[in-house]
Amino acid sequence: MARTAGSHSDITGPRIREAALRLFAQHGYAAVSMRQIAKEVGVQAGALYNYTPDKQSLLFDLLKGHMDDLLTARAALKKPDTPEDRLETFTRFHIGFHLDRPEAVFISYMELRNLTAENFKIIEDLRGAYESELEDILRDGREQGVFHVADTKITTLAIIAMLTGVNTWYRSGGRLSQEEVETIYWDMVRKAVT
Template sequence: MARTAGSHSDITGPRINDAALHLFARHGYAAVSMRQIAGEVGVQAGALYNYTPDKQSLLFTLMKDHLEQLLAARRTAETPSGAMAQLEAFTRFHIRFHLERPDEMFIAYMELRNLTPENFEVIGVLRGQYEDELEGILRTGVTEGVFSIPDTKVATLAVIGMLNGVTTWYRAGGRLSLDQVETIYWDMVRKAMAA
């Protein structure tokens, strides 16, 4: 099949992903058609299939790429000693990383129901790696006697859910600086976990 005039695979492929990302985040995966994605990119709907087999593959790729970038960034992040310092570092990291990627974060957490079982399993493993890191910090804190948590798995999901909420309301240049927001959220997380 001939490529649309002016189309270049190294440009059009990423533009398709960007368009899908923004449309899925704005309207929801189920409400977005391949024709809408093509229109956003400025190509014929049939041209999309030169870059992706289907809409499900686009969703899976967006989620997988986001989670792989998240895990890679965590591997290079500073790891202080002691569970309290590690929890603070994790809290601040999570907020900063996701504020730069609100659409990716929204899709990674809100569109799981639209994945095929096979894709859900892959994404679940990646999410599990990130959640396991936080749960490990919480377990260490319980062992150290600095946290009092009846169920570390529930606490892990609660902390991540709370931190994810920042992306829905925070705007640069608003009443609070990012540093202030991080400090407020860290104080809430610390108090919720403290022994």
């Protein structure tokens, strides 16, 4: 009996996504062909099309998968009571989640320009949902008088840019442990909003 499309996809799908992620991160989406991705996986180019209709779908799956993972991991976290504790949890979570997936983070920033307008909108909405979680913490803290933030939206974007920036320089085994880095950033974030 021939392999079914289902069982084929189950095995090949993750390998295709991994190969596409690696190649997009290394060379950029526009420079990578479906043929190169197939070669990296070790299948015929035609076999790729059993799994994904085109390169755009592959890019979108990677970026959407990254955002889905982020929101799922965030939803699974315990939520402390106070705005300050919630902000610390958010800060440490954001750094750890992003350090664990450097290539996905890299293409999520680099390749937004290569999404179709429709796909871009979906990713932007997911980002908005994530940013809202941080903005809610800042707003609650401001209402309770523990945070002093002129503009919760801009402070949200500033904190996220600062925390994601860790990915550009942190190497495990370097001068500081991840825990120490998280603590230094948490100290800056806490002071910036109080």
